[in-house]
Amino acid sequence: MSFRPDPRLDADTVFIADGPLSQLRLMDDARFPWLVLVPRVPNATEWIDLDGASQRLLLAEINQSGALLRQHFAPIDKLNIGALGNIVRQLHVHVVGRREGDAAWPGPVWGAGTRRSYGADAPQLASRLARALDALPAKTLPAAR
Amino acid sequence: MSFRPDPRLDADTVFIADGPLSQLRLMDDARFPWLVLVPRVPNATEWIDLDGASQRLLLAEINQSGALLRQHFAPIDKLNIGALGNIVRQLHVHVVGRREGDAAWPGPVWGAGTRRSYGADAPQLASRLARALDALPAKTLPAAR
Numbered sequence: 001m002s003f004r005p006d007p008r009l010d011a012d013t014v015f016i017a018d019g020p021l022s023q024l025r026l027m028d029d030a031r032f033p034w035l036v037l038v039p040r041v042p043n044a045t046e047w048i049d050l051d052g053a054s055q056r057l058l059l060a061e062i063n064q065s066g067a068l069l070r071q072h073f074a075p076i077d078k079l080n081i082g083a084l085g086n087i088v089r090q091l092h093v094h095v096v097g098r099r100e101g102d103a104a105w106p107g108p109v110w111g112a113g114t115r116r117s118y119g120a121d122a123p124q125l126a127s128r129l130a131r132a133l134d135a136l137p138a139k140t141l142p143a144a145r
Numbered sequence: 146m147s148f149r150p151d152p153r154l155d156a157d158t159v160f161i162a163d164g165p166l167s168q169l170r171l172m173d174d175a176r177f178p179w180l181v182l183v184p185r186v187p188n189a190t191e192w193i194d195l196d197g198a199s200q201r202l203l204l205a206e207i208n209q210s211g212a213l214l215r216q217h218f219a220p221i222d223k224l225n226i227g228a229l230g231n232i233v234r235q236l237h238v239h240v241v242g243r244r245e246g247d248a249a250w251p252g253p254v255w256g257a258g259t260r261r262s263y264g265a266d267a268p269q270l271a272s273r274l275a276r277a278l279d280a281l282p283a284k285t286l287p288a289a290r
Contacts, residue, residue, distance in 0.1 A: 047224075048211040062193060078230055078234075080227070083225070084227070084253060085223055107256040111252040
């Protein structure tokens with residue numbers, strides 16, 4: 001019944017909150033403001049293989065994650081959004097706040113160097129992010145202009 | 146009036162077709178089946194800063210690009226979707242077909258090794274992809290199940 005992310009994802013990330021489609025998790029890597037969305041859809045591996053409503057829901061959650069990063073980790077110079085899954089096949093989407101000169105700049109964060117854990121601060125940071133998420137003004141996609 | 150991608154994108158890619166929102170281009174790298182979508186939206190840098198309708202249109206174009214890769218470059222083991230833009234800020238989304246054991250496997254393609262051009266075959270491949278795109282059964286997001 002209860003959703004569990006792939007053990008490798010589980011080991012590298014900390015639970016923040018359950019969104020409408022996905023579990024939102026914090027990558028436990030203090031080098032980058034880095035969120036991971038894991039849709040609670042059994043056996044999903046590709047975003048484009050989700051049904052249309054779920055695809056759009058995931059996109060809305062990416063919007064929310066980006067807003068959360070910008071609000072909580074300002075300043076963010078660039079967002080990086082990635083759905084790779086070459087190693088962990090369970091569908092998951094990375095939303096990463098990048099700063100010029102960060103540990104992987106201007107390359108991608110995936111596979112770059114060695115993760116640096118938040119250590120004992122991780123659960124507290126995840127709790128603060130959960131509260132900040134609740135306080136975000138809009139939870140859905142902006143309407144078409 | 147006429148849209149032009151950033152000169153660095155332009156130099157590394159070949160025009161395939163204009164979709165409803167984005168220009169679809171082939172990354173001129175024979176190591177990977179690799180498409181790039183460049184929304185024709187002035188000054189856009191982040192997917193989540195597009196208006197909602199454009200965001201969903203881009204998602205539909207990603208669906209189409211993934212279907213094209215699967216059809217034309219079968220077998221594809223995994224799709225990689227990435228919006229990075231750390232170097233070229235103009236909004237562009239990569240849709241890459243990955244195969245186990247390819248030149249960057251299981252790492253990301255971005256920043257991996259040296260691009261290997263299709264050379265004189267590039268325009269012909271782009272034309273074949275444009276025809277295959279026209280022949281794809283569905284051009285939009287699947288309806289919600």
